[in-house]
Amino acid sequence: MPRRLVATATLVEEYIRLFVNRRAYTVQSFRPHLESGRHYYYRPTERGTGAARELNAKTISDHMEGKITIGLYAINPANQRCKWVAIDADYTSAMEDLIKLQYHLGGDRVDSALEMSKRGGHLWIFLAAPLLARKCRIYIYDLACRLGVPVKGSGLAEGIEVFPKHDAIAAGAFGNAIRGPLGIHRGAKRRFWFYGADYTLEAQMQFLKRLRRVTEDDLNRFTDGKELPANVGKARPEAEPMRGQGTERSRTAFCILDHVGRTRIVGKNHVTRCPSCAQAGRDRAGDNLAILVADPRFYLCWAGCTKEMIRAAVGKPIPVRTTA
Ligand SMILES: [Zn+2]
Numbered sequence: 001m002p003r004r005l006v007a008t009a010t011l012v013e014e015y016i017r018l019f020v021n022r023r024a025y026t027v028q029s030f031r032p033h034l035e036s037g038r039h040y041y042y043r044p045t046e047r048g049t050g051a052a053r054e055l056n057a058k059t060i061s062d063h064m065e066g067k068i069t070i071g072l073y074a075i076n077p078a079n080q081r082c083k084w085v086a087i088d089a090d091y092t093s094a095m096e097d098l099i100k101l102q103y104h105l106g107g108d109r110v111d112s113a114l115e116m117s118k119r120g121g122h123l124w125i126f127l128a129a130p131l132l133a134r135k136c137r138i139y140i141y142d143l144a145c146r147l148g149v150p151v152k153g154s155g156l157a158e159g160i161e162v163f164p165k166h167d168a169i170a171a172g173a174f175g176n177a178i179r180g181p182l183g184i185h186r187g188a189k190r191r192f193w194f195y196g197a198d199y200t201l202e203a204q205m206q207f208l209k210r211l212r213r214v215t216e217d218d219l220n221r222f223t224d225g226k227e228l229p230a231n232v233g234k235a236r237p238e239a240e241p242m243r244g245q246g247t248e249r250s251r252t253a254f255c256i257l258d259h260v261g262r263t264r265i266v267g268k269n270h271v272t273r274c275p276s277c278a279q280a281g282r283d284r285a286g287d288n289l290a291i292l293v294a295d296p297r298f299y300l301c302w303a304g305c306t307k308e309m310i311r312a313a314v315g316k317p318i319p320v321r322t323t324a
Contacts (some may be wrong), residue, residue: 005201012204015064018126019072019180021083023054026071026177028186033319035253040319041177043308048204048280050309064250066184066191066199070083071177074133075162081130082164083151085140086130086178087123088323091158094120097149101160102139102280104147111211112275115181116192118324124181124194128213134167140224141192145185154232161323167228177322185324190198256291269291275313276305 007015016247028040033040044053053059055070062068074082089098102112105125113295115122127136140162144151150159165176182204184191193199197207257263263270269290277283282303292298301310311318 004067007061007201009057009109011064011157011201011205012060013324014209015182016055016057018205018208019084020055021130021244022076022078022079023056024052024073024174025055025059025180026320028069028071028179028322028324029319030186033186039267039324041322041324042312042317043174043320045309045312045317050276050279050305050312059113063180063183069183069186070180072180072288073174073177073292073321075166075169076130077171077173078170079130080133082133082136083127083130084126084165085125085136087125087140088117088120088161089159089165090120091118091150097160098123100147101143102151103125103278104143108218109212110214110218113208113211114195116183116195118188118192122178122181124208126208126211126213127219128215131214131216131219133164134228135219135223136164137162137167138226138228139219141229145229151229151232154229163323174320175270177320179322187324254311254316255296256289256310256314257296259316260291261286262287263291265293266290271295274303274305274310275302275304276309277301279313 024043027044028041029039030040045051046053059068059070063070074084074086078080086285087098088103089095098114099254102114102123105112105227110125113124115124123206141151143149144160150156152159152161163176163178169175180189181194182201194204194207197203215319257270259271263272265271269292271287272289273283273286277288282288288301288303288305290300290302299307300309308318
């Protein structure tokens with residue numbers, strides 16, 4: 001086991017200032033998935049109400065101390081801006097490409113920090129103020145194209161991925177999350193540090209704080225007259241939590257009928273007590289949940305519980321995409 005680290009209030013505050021751009025987050029499962037063996041991420045909810053939990057200082061402190069591992073979202077939907085850009089690469093020559101990018105970013109006087117990951121690395125760039133996700137993406141993709149660094153999704157199976165992965169996201173949407181730096185990866189059972197500083201929380205945060213941050217003027221200059229290269233595919237829309245993570249089998253294996261109590265058939269539906277309502281002590285009549293007899297993948301709570309809330313209530317939360 002790694003030595004125990006203490007996240008002081010100051011370190012937590014600095015971490016929030018640097019990395020937290022919105023309060024939604026994901027948390028990595030402690031237990032591997034039974035079939036895939038992977039440690040998926042979930043959007044945590046409050047017990048009972050099913051309301052989404054929001055990041056706070058305690059969450060960040062637990063993450064830095066390695067008690068939990070969280071994923072962070074890049075874009076704040078209120079202004080479509082982000083505080084950082086992270087370039088994820090996890091293919092054979094990933095490190096070479098990240099170091100090449102880092103070198104050329106330096107030519108623009110853009111500092112970056114290289115963090116190890118399970119199979120490659122993440123290159124982080126920090127912004128002096130929240131900047132438009134769209135412009136951040138134009139800058140990095142344009143640079144990658146000029147350097148011949150492969151970009152995933154542009155007809156290539158392997159290549160870099162840029163967070164933010166969207167130009168903009170809708171209100172209530174999340175975009176894609178990436179593992180919060182300095183936490184312990186549950187699958188790898190280890191902490192991935194940044195190169196360039198000692199392996200303590202203090203030294204790492206000092207190192208990150210000293211990096212020069214990109215200003216709005218910088219970014220406007222870098223992207224003036226440029227658009228996203230045509231061959232860069234738009235990130236897929238959301239509401240597809242597991243695509244690319246689980247197997248078809250593991251996604252369809254869930255059947256709500258395995259997780260509810262007594263049912264009766266009314267018309268085309270099974271009717272039963274909604275597990276999410278039940279957790280909150282509601283639906284005593286036991287008729288809030290309707291499950292389509294012909295295809296139990298379709299179910300609905302008349303009291304308005306979402307699928308996410310129902311899945312969480314039966315102990316089978318829906319994983320969300322988070323890059324580790
Ligand atoms: Zn319900």
